[in-house]
Amino acid sequence: MNVGMGLGAVLSIAVSGMTAASRRLEVSASNVANALSSGPLPDADPAIQARYPAAYVAQRVDQVETPGGGTIANVGPEDPGTVPIYDPGAPYADAKGMVAAPNVDLTNEAVQQLLAKVSFASNAMVVRTYAEMMKTLLEVGQPSRR
Numbered sequence: 001m002n003v004g005m006g007l008g009a010v011l012s013i014a015v016s017g018m019t020a021a022s023r024r025l026e027v028s029a030s031n032v033a034n035a036l037s038s039g040p041l042p043d044a045d046p047a048i049q050a051r052y053p054a055a056y057v058a059q060r061v062d063q064v065e066t067p068g069g070g071t072i073a074n075v076g077p078e079d080p081g082t083v084p085i086y087d088p089g090a091p092y093a094d095a096k097g098m099v100a101a102p103n104v105d106l107t108n109e110a111v112q113q114l115l116a117k118v119s120f121a122s123n124a125m126v127v128r129t130y131a132e133m134m135k136t137l138l139e140v141g142q143p144s145r146r
Contacts, residue, residue: 013126017122024119038085039053041099042100055100057081060076080103087099
């Protein structure tokens with residue numbers, strides 16, 4: 001195995017992990033920020049749907065391995081993205097007082113944010129170690145200065 005290619009692959013994998021962790025945090029933050037952004041139910045009267053914005057659809061991250069090493073964060077809608085809740089005071093509530101609310105679980109979002117933090121920090125440590133190793137390798141070939 002070529003040492004340069006092996007070390008480069010390590011760096012590439014760590015950077016992909018940092019990118020995926022950043023995306024995970026971004027999606028979770030968006031879910032938390034929009035957790036109360038309700039709207040009319042999907043089967044509401046078309047006039048109501050035209051008058052009021054739809055509820056925020058919660059997003060999820062599926063982190064998958066990429067060919068050759070590394071990872072990527074695929075973002076898609078949570079299933080279901082919204083859930084019906086009782087909010088009779090909302091102007092877009094149906095006759096039973098129901099509206100669509102984002103399917104956001106704040107406990108899960110806290111876990112996702114912690115996971116993103118630990119994943120990012122771990123991959124950053126790999127990048128830092130890679131940089132230190134490369135510095136050491138470059139210093140080996142240099143004549144000592146006395």
